[in-house]
Amino acid sequence: xxxxxxxxxxxxxxxxxxxxxxxxxxxxxxxxxxxxxxxxxxxxxxxxxxxxxxxxxxxxxxxxxxxxxxxxxxxxxxxxxxxxxxxxxxxxxxxxxxxxxxxxxxxxxxxxxxxxxxxxxxxxxxxxxxxxxxxxxxxxxxxxxxxxxxxxxxxxxxxxxxxxxxxxxxxxxxxxxxxxxxxxxxxxxxxxxxxxxxxxxxxxxxxxxxxxxxxxxxxxxxxxxxxxxxxxxxxxxxxxxxxxxxxxxxxxxxxxxxxxxxxxxxxxxxxxxxxxxxxxxxxxxxxxxxxxxxxxxxxxxxxxxxxxxxxxxxxxxxxxxxxxxxxxxxxxxxxxxxxxxxxxxxxxxxxxxxxxxxxxxxxxxxxxxxxxxx
Ligand SMILES: *Cc1c(COP(=O)(O)O)cnc(C)c1O
Numbered sequence: 001x002x003x004x005x006x007x008x009x010x011x012x013x014x015x016x017x018x019x020x021x022x023x024x025x026x027x028x029x030x031x032x033x034x035x036x037x038x039x040x041x042x043x044x045x046x047x048x049x050x051x052x053x054x055x056x057x058x059x060x061x062x063x064x065x066x067x068x069x070x071x072x073x074x075x076x077x078x079x080x081x082x083x084x085x086x087x088x089x090x091x092x093x094x095x096x097x098x099x100x101x102x103x104x105x106x107x108x109x110x111x112x113x114x115x116x117x118x119x120x121x122x123x124x125x126x127x128x129x130x131x132x133x134x135x136x137x138x139x140x141x142x143x144x145x146x147x148x149x150x151x152x153x154x155x156x157x158x159x160x161x162x163x164x165x166x167x168x169x170x171x172x173x174x175x176x177x178x179x180x181x182x183x184x185x186x187x188x189x190x191x192x193x194x195x196x197x198x199x200x201x202x203x204x205x206x207x208x209x210x211x212x213x214x215x216x217x218x219x220x221x222x223x224x225x226x227x228x229x230x231x232x233x234x235x236x237x238x239x240x241x242x243x244x245x246x247x248x249x250x251x252x253x254x255x256x257x258x259x260x261x262x263x264x265x266x267x268x269x270x271x272x273x274x275x276x277x278x279x280x281x282x283x284x285x286x287x288x289x290x291x292x293x294x295x296x297x298x299x300x301x302x303x304x305x306x307x308x309x310x311x312x313x314x315x316x317x318x319x320x321x322x323x324x325x326x327x328x329x330x331x332x333x334x335x336x337x338x339x340x341x342x343x344x345x346x347x348x349x350x351x352x353x354x355x356x357x358x359x360x361x362x363x364x365x366x367x368x369x370x371x372x373x374x
Contacts, residue, residue, distance in 0.1 A: 004326035006373045008366050013331065014359035020335035021151050021310045021350045022177060023197040023204055030201065030261045034254060042253055046246060051253055054260050055245040061263035062210065065272050068186050071213040076206060077238040077247050080195045081176040084207040085109045088143075089116040090227065091219050091235030092172055092191060097143040098123040100133045100157075103150035104341055105174060110145070118227060129342060130300050130312075132157040135171070137164035142218075144171045148178035151198070152339040154312035154348060155305050159188050170215055179208075180266060181279045181309040181353050190215040199275075199309060201354040202258035206251060266353060275353045276308070282351035282360040283308040289364040295319050295371060299346060311349045312338065319371065321345045327370050333363060 018025035034042075044050050059074040068074075077083070089112050099110035099122050113122040123141060125133040132155050135144045144165065149156045156178065161171050170190035178184070180199035184192065193209040196202030211219070216239065223229075223236035231237055232248070241248045266275045287306055290296040290313045299312035315321045325337045325347060338346035347367070351360055 004323065004330040006327050006330075006370055008327075008331040008369050012362060012365045012369055014333065014362035014366075015356065016359055017332040017334055019333065019350045019355065019363065021198070021339075021348060024199075024201055024350055024352045025354045026201050026203070026258060027262070027265070027354050030258050030265075033261050034257050037257070041257060044253075046250055046253065051256065052245040054253075054256050055247075057260045058208075058256060058263060059242070059245065061260065061267060062208065065180065065263060065266055066184070066186055066192075066210055067272070068210060069212075071216075072186060073211050073216060073239070073242065075209045075211055075235070075238050075242040077241070078205060078207075078249055078251055079232070080197075080204050080207055081174065081193060082108070083233070084193045084209060085112045087207075087233045087235055087238070088172060088191070088193075089113050089119060090229040090233050091222055092143055092170060092215065093119055094142040094218065094222065096120040096122060096141045097145055097172075098125065098135065098138055098141040099145045100135060100147065101126040102132045102147070102153065102155060103129055104152040104339065105176070106145075106147040106150055109147075109174065113145075129153045130155060131302070132305060135160075135162035135165075137162045142169055144169060145174070146171065147174040148182060148184065148192075149175075149307050149309055151177040151310050152342055153299070154307040154310045155300055156182060156307040156309075157305065159184050159192075161188050167214060170212075170218060172215075177307075177309055180262075180272070181276060181351075183272060183276045186210065186212075190218075196255055196259040196262070199352045199354075200259050201262045201352065203252065203255040206247075206255050206259070262354070269353075278353055278357065279308040279351050282355060282357040283311060285357055285361045286311045286313070286349060286351065286364065289361075296367075299344065309351050311351055312342075312344075313347050313349065315345050315347070317345065319345070319374075321347055324367060324370055328363070328366060331366065333366060336363070
């Protein structure tokens with residue numbers, strides 16, 4: 001049982017075996033398109049037209065993809081979503097924030113705000129992994145922080161302003177693993193931030209934030225206050241550079257290219273609704289299979305809270321899920337292990353837009369094969 005030496009018949013295998021929840025499967029066509037730029041893109045200045053026009057393509061493409069209302073702006077900078085948490089503690093939270101905590105990622109922004117010496121103790125609303133809490137009006141806070149998809153547990157939550165929230169209270173959403181794969185109404189957020197290595201099938205290292213006029217105003221107001229901010233975390237500096245289609249310091253050019261290519265691909269599929277429908281199709285296959293299986297079940301009990309992009313499947317105690325993951329890996333199906341700190345007898349299977357729903361179906365057939373072969 002410890003040996004992961006079962007050979008799965010080739011005809012059962014997915015066409016592409018990458019199911020990681022980030023960095024996620026990059027479409028081969030994207031890599032080919034990058035290679036095809038030859039000497040015209042990589043190794044050229046990020047302050048000149050070749051790279052800046054690619055950044056412009058990203059900013060315009062995201063505006064289209066998310067149907068951003070007038071006045072919303074696309075900001076970007078280096079450092080990924082983790083950096084944005086720290087940037088937000090300097091540039092978006094004025095005094096006090098409220099955080100929904102329901103897994104590893106949502107906890108991190110709350111910890112950053114709690115640790116910031118210039119901010120008041122945040123309000124934290126926490127629920128058990130596998131569920132999500134809900135934003136609650138509080139007169140005390142100027143930022144509500146939610147996470148659209150908690151990647152560590154596979155829980156998705158609807159993004160809605162809390163009833164009674166005032167125009168001076170910003171809704172700041174970690175959309176890192178949801179953005180581009182889950183529908184969202186931009187009028188319900190002020191800042192929706194993410195990185196390209198999940199639904200956008202690119203590489204890490206960059207953060208992007210879709211910001212409402214209220215968020216832009218908050219950035220500007222704090223920017224002229226006497227709060228000290230390290231330049232690399234400064235949202236006013238990021239805003240100024242983003243408006244010029246560039247980043248404050250040198251970005252990874254390949255990351256930007258892959259992101260632009262994926263945004264174009266998503267728009268070509270028909271936009272966010274069409275892309276989300278593709279993830280929904282994958283999720284229906286995965287959860288439908290697990291629901292019907294005597295030895296498996298979706299970890300997230302409430303069907304509406306099951307992520308359409310990162311599926312978590314618990315197994316019966318008679319099944320060693322670590323052996324399943326190792327056996328899948330030995331057959332070229334990689335990174336189905338659960339989030340390490342969750343500690344469950346589980347597989348986690350990414351269903352980002354780049355992943356073919358047919359390949360998700362193939363993984364379920366491979367797991368069935370392994371369960372029979374034990
Ligand atoms: C992956 C992830 C992050 C971290 O993103 P980095 O770009 O690696 O900093 C943050 N939040 C969520 C929800 C994630 O899935």
